[in-house]
Amino acid sequence: MARTLINAPTTAKRGDVIEIRATIGHPMETGFRPGEDGKTLPRNIIQRFSCKYDGETVFSAELFSAVSANPYIAFHTVATDSGTLVLSWEGDNGFAQSESISLTVTA
């Protein structure tokens, strides 16, 4: 399991736009760099990121080799109802990880 760091408000007013910032520990090996033996290191990157708000995808991203190690993504969503936001990362070599955060929405 890779370490993740998610920064998001736990409470919001209905209709507020909230910012979610997420980082995950991952080398994002590009597949273009030679290793110590001179051979190109195989690519190992996170290819997809998504955020589901009560099951509905509100934001997703496709990442390529040009994204830095320990990919950081900050995005926004509208607080509609109290519920769970599931952040998922998928990548090479079957990498898959999900983290969920709960959001309480007040009227």
Add this chain to the structure above:
Amino acid sequence: MTLPDGSPSLNRRHIVAGVAGMGLSVVLRPAAAQANELAAAVAAYTQGAPVRAGKVKLDVAELVDNGNVVPITVTAESPMTVADHVKTIAIFNEKNPQRDVARFTLGPRAGKASVTTRIRLATSQQLVAIAQMSDGSYWSHTVNVIVTLAACIEGDP
């Protein structure tokens, strides 16, 4: 010196000039090819639709100290309603080994068309951000960045 079939010999000087010319053409080709590749990558993404400048802003430092971690923010002007919102945002580069940087899918529930991430830049180059609106139009913003410490320099030939 004559060649075995009796035709006039190639002058050594001509051969030297020819080899030098070949080398020069090989050196010059990548720069032009990369600009075309960037245009081709954008055209593939927009499927040939016209791209206009404006409505989207790519925020990045013009002078980058460390190409391994370059913070970028892409913001698009949009009310982000069901009727009028940003569908996708894509970022392309000119001189990394691969033209694609990242593609983001947004929607009315994103609330605000603003995405921040951190990218790698192999050298000083152009970056292009493209935003696709819900009406199908494409908008772009191009930025030139100067990179002093390049990412993945050990991989460059």
